[in-house]
Amino acid sequence: MYQDRFKATLRFLVTSMALNGNEKAISKQAADTMHTVVSDQDLYLRFKTFAYELFPIILEMSQSINISLFWEFLSDFIRQYQAEIGNQAPIFMKAIVARVEKELAKCHAKGERNNNVINKCMHCIQTMIMGESNYLPA
Numbered sequence: 001m002y003q004d005r006f007k008a009t010l011r012f013l014v015t016s017m018a019l020n021g022n023e024k025a026i027s028k029q030a031a032d033t034m035h036t037v038v039s040d041q042d043l044y045l046r047f048k049t050f051a052y053e054l055f056p057i058i059l060e061m062s063q064s065i066n067i068s069l070f071w072e073f074l075s076d077f078i079r080q081y082q083a084e085i086g087n088q089a090p091i092f093m094k095a096i097v098a099r100v101e102k103e104l105a106k107c108h109a110k111g112e113r114n115n116n117v118i119n120k121c122m123h124c125i126q127t128m129i130m131g132e133s134n135y136l137p138a
Helices: 002-016 023-039 041-048 051-060 066-082 082-110 116-129
Strands: none
Touching: 002 023, 002 041, 002 051, 023 041, 041 051, 051 066, 051 082, 066 082, 066 116, 082 116
């Protein structure tokens, strides 16, 4: 019963990160809370058992969310849950690259070279390919 409530709360927080307009403050707080959850070693074992259930939601959200806290959450999520992401890594990578392409098109249309979302996406990609990564084949 406790685990079900925990899952429901986290699912609520994850979906709340996509809020915008008058609810953007809620979105930022949800992203900050999720960043804390994925970074907390005490919650690791509780969260990892169903992290894979959130993958489709997180990937869909990665195509539209602009708040920095979401990208910090995603970067830590990628770093902390490598084993759980496992063979889903190419899907994560494709989604993040698609977002970079989308943002680059916007930048070029405005005569700009870069933006914060591109930088955050690139950090997520770097997280996947650097350091103690289980994402790349040997």
